[in-house]
Amino acid sequence: MEYREEILTLLKAHHLRLTKIRRSLVDVLFQNEAPLSVQDILCKLRKIQLTVNKTTVYRALEQLQNIGIIGVVRLGDRKQYYELAFREHHHHLICLQCERVEDVDMNEDRLFAEEKKVSDERGFTILRHSLEFFGLCRRCQSI
Ligand SMILES: [Zn+2]
Numbered sequence: 001m002e003y004r005e006e007i008l009t010l011l012k013a014h015h016l017r018l019t020k021i022r023r024s025l026v027d028v029l030f031q032n033e034a035p036l037s038v039q040d041i042l043c044k045l046r047k048i049q050l051t052v053n054k055t056t057v058y059r060a061l062e063q064l065q066n067i068g069i070i071g072v073v074r075l076g077d078r079k080q081y082y083e084l085a086f087r088e089h090h091h092h093l094i095c096l097q098c099e100r101v102e103d104v105d106m107n108e109d110r111l112f113a114e115e116k117k118v119s120d121e122r123g124f125t126i127l128r129h130s131l132e133f134f135g136l137c138r139r140c141q142s143i
């Protein structure tokens, strides 16, 4: 898989080895097209027979976060989600009922036009944006 190269380079640059836990975290996040909570991650690790405690997972996540492999997504309240940091720019749909998060691509040309307008009108230099949609997912609507 082509994502490996980038990760190995980053790890090497920080004198870190690709340990089993680090590799598994990257794999789990790579296989899921949506940000995951620590709870989700623990659950997925258990499914692949990797029993680790929460502290170990938190520590590994933090390390990978510090060197730019994993990014944290903070959505509204206290809940934190993790995703691979070098994913292409995208947005999120957050279900308020089950707290599941999905990735969504937007028309960035139109967003950029809006951004430019705001920037011109307010004299504010915009470096990046994040855009999240809160609501009910398909599954929760049918309950
Ligand atoms: Zn839901």
Ligand SMILES: [Zn+2]
Residues within 6 Å of the ligand: 089, 090, 091, 106, 108, 111, 129, 131
């Ligand atoms: Zn965007």
